[in-house]
Amino acid sequence: MSSAGATSTSPHRPSRWGLSAKLFTTLVLLGAIAVMVTGVLGYFRAREALEKAVFDQLTAARQTKTRQVETYFRTIQAELRLLATSKMVVDATREFRIAVDQLDRTGAPPELRQKVGDWYAANFIPQMTRILGREPALSDYLPVGGAPYYLQYHYIVENPNQGERRKLLDDAGDGSDYSRLHAVYHPLMRAAAATVGFFDFMVADPKSGRLIYTVQKEADFTTSLQFGPYRRSNAAAAVARCAESADRSAVCLEDFAPYAPSGGAPIAFMGAPVIDQGVVIGVLIAQLSNEEIDNVVTGGRRWRQEGFGDTGEAYLVGPDHLVRSAPRAFYENQEDYFAELKSVGTSNEEIAAIQRYGTPVLHQAIDTKATRAALAGVDGTGEIIGYRGVPTLASWGPLAIPGVNWGLVAKVDSAEAFAPINRLRRDLLIVGGLALLAVAATAAWLSRALLGPLRELTAGVKRFAAGDYAASVPVRTRDEIGQLCSAFNGMVEELREKNVVIENKNRENEQLLLNVLPAPIANRLRGGEERIADGFAEVTVAFADLVGFTALTSEMPPQEVVTFLNGLFTRFDEAANDLGIEKIKTVGDAYMAVCGLPVPVPNHAERMIRMAIRMVHITREHAMEHNVSMKLRVGVNSGPVVAGVIGKSKYIYDLWGDTVNLASRMESGSVPDAVQVTRAVYEQLKDQFVFEPRGAIEVKGKGNVEAWLLRL
Structure with a gap:
């Protein structure tokens, strides 16, 4: 009975723990480990890099303001001695x-x-x-x-x-x-x-x-x-x-x-x-x-323009730990400022003194790790709990002014500094989950479909590698594996011809790559760089769309539609080439371009506006030449983007970011035969071009956004 029982259960074990199950488990584990290690390493290295960049920026700002305050006092001393x-x-x-x-x-x-x-x-x-x-x-x-x-x-x-x-x-x-x-x-x-x-x-x-x-x-x-x-x-x-x-x-x-x-x-x-x-x-x-001194330290109340963001600032403290320059919140929102002072336990007497004298100088005490170190004559950086009771990245140091012992601190809230890292962590979790699902699905399919035909194909490859150029493998299926086996059989006898064809195709592909991608990006791909993704702090993006094109071409033969659209977009491409603008792609009768990448240019907004003007005039001329009624609608926006190469077998160089989305909304919300721009473009070019305010328009995902129309 025991022998019979063992015989009845043995067929199930290979099915459960056979090569297919092992392959599936191994691939899933390897995929999970790879995704986890890559994600964790990427996250912590990105956090370290961002933290270093923030500290470097804070230290540079602190040193600049320190020199300005010291120079102010040296100048006053020299003038006073001269007068005396x-x-x-x-x-x-x-x-x-x-x-x-x-x-x-x-x-x-x-x-x-x-x-x-x-x-x-x-x-x-x-x-x-x-x-x-x-x-x-x-x-x-x-x-x-x-x-x-x-x-x-x-x-x-x-x-x-x-x-x-x-x-x-x-x-x-x-x-x-x-x-x-x-x-x-x-x-x-x-x-x-x-x-x-x-x-x-x-x-x-x-x-x-x-x-x-x-x-x-x-x-x-x-x-x-x-x-x-x-x-x-x-x-x-x-x-x-x-x-x-x-x-x-x-x-x-x-x-x-x-x-x-x-x-x-x-x-x-x-x-x-x-x-x-x-x-x-x-x-x-x-x-x-x-x-x-307050104007020097606060930069004339221009914190954002000086790179301090929404919460960054610099302030002076004296040996009594009382401020010698007012904190940023005192100028921007006094109601929130006093509420924060109360929340961190500031005494009512101190708050009342600030209100009576109309200034926090000599009345607000800031006693933190940063101020203590600065007053002790020590330069440094680190993450501390700031005077508002929140984690803060700070850079501190003393001032060399004879007669006084002052320290200067430049800081920004950690939440604002690490906001990009928090977004990266979220994106890594999403991408990691999708990658694991893809690995699991691939592993399951491979474990079921590949093992048998692959063994035969492996044996044939070994024979071919050993010099048997007449080697062949049986074709047992009509799926991709079967096609692979058939292709292997034909490869031996067609090897020489294929080599010639491959060489010709390589040359054609190289030329095609230069037509599809910008030259600097193509060079990076040829150099072996696999993942190309770059951030650009300031570019200008334009979307253009033909109004009435669908109705116009509904009765035209397909060949005429292609010829008509190709002629128009070719003229767009020539204008882009003249102005140093990079065409990204065309989708149907829509045209997308960007200026300022992959090689940055200082006047990217001006170039793109001139490109938009040309596109409108080209469209008018093209419509007149073909005796049709057609107009162009253009949207333009400036700001930061991420650009990179998508795809493995069919490359495309594309852009992402809120700047791109808003430029697209500017086009879709524009009027025919016009160019609509955002405030970012208007502020840069309002002295060079004539714009008409359109007021706030409804933008999907953004709410009401101010827009301007370029007067043509």
Whole structure:
């Protein structure tokens, strides 16, 4: 019984684990491994390459902005040293000191003091209340001494010009020696400040600490930085440092801090000693606003134009980890900016300070791995958690500016930086799944149909390889395997003739390849490159379609249709060749072309528009010559594309991407005998061609898209 049982089950085993099953399993496993290894390696290498490219771009942007900020300060320092050593500044400092001392000894009448106090109560205190969030004591800000009251009355309270226009008053007309000197020196000093770009330009007496002259005539005018309300300001620190040095090359820079006379705005002060006969008689002070630095770091709010995308930016931080330039979100969307600050745990006091002062500078703290390293003097790149609480790719480093310790960080959100990789991962999963299905189907078919005939064919090939040119194999089927066996039998006796034919065909195929593909692409194929796919950042694509062609040719013989269409497209090809435009393909009565690849050209949009104009005129002429009614509709778009070779036995060079799709939609949505373009084309050529706005048109998959018609 056991012997019979074994005999009954044995026929099933070869069917299950025979060569066909092994072949199928092996092919599927090999296919799966190949797809998985290729996909994983491709994904991680692409991610590494993209990450490196992003870091390189961020580092280049950071280094550029670092040089710009450092150059700005070197220029300011040189200008300040030059002015401090000029005869004008030395003479003005000496004479203003004498005039102010004289006014201090003379004093100021009580009624004049009262008017100055009333001005502070009506103008200055409300401003400080808004900034501080509480009303300060008036006595904390009133000047000390007779000269400040006297000069502030004549140059601030009674100044016919108020605000930033106070500097326009040259002579207060009070008859004092100070006003006489002011009428002489103020126009020169005001012009110097405007020329160099100082926010304010001041002279301090190092002996008394008094600001004996300012251009802007703010509330600090003639007050003492030693005993007055601003004795703890960074302006007082700059004067104190420079007063100790009789070195004409010395420059004292104090970091940004809120400055009450300037409305609490972030102000930095740079001082240079004014030296007369080896003695420091004054300190020349430049009042620097952070707006200039902010414009440099933010690129004039042109983040996208500078390659930072939607989330990238650069910002400065000081040793206190407070920003010295405002983050991008503050300028683009303050509502989202404050919401993000709250979401990452920023204190209400910090947010309230930013809102009161109208700037994050000196109020928003950014304490990250990048800012800590930059302030420690270390250059670097890496992925960090940014100040908005999201993963960020960043490049950081210090700035070489004597007197301050600043760091600069350039960053972009990881989600935006790796968006192309996420799309690649999705595409790899799709392609890998399709490839596995194809391998499984192929393996199943091969395991069933190929093994038997292939064994015989293999034996025949071995005999032929051994020199038996009369070898033949039996033809057992009429399918492809049978045809292969029959072809093998005929190959031996026709080998010489076939070799000659093959050589001729190779020459013909080479010529045909040059007709089908651009020469650079054909050369790459001949060089052994199998997968040709390139990305082009900026090209122009055009689609053209004959309006009324189907109705026109419905009653024409086929030969006439082909002759008519061939004549028209041949003229299109000649125009494309003249303009350096690459024809991609024709589908029926549609014509597709591109300019800017495979060899990039700078004026690809202009060339394609000229090509479109020619195509419209050629179509008109062709229709007149054949006495038919026919018009051309053209759509043009510019942007990035991917181009490559499709196929194995019949090559075609084709394009993909949103740029191609939108160009096709521009054609299908255009009007007969016209050229319709997108905003990308319009913005490049609006100064060279006349376009008529068509407004927003409905585009499948895109919604409403702006379009323009070229006036022909």
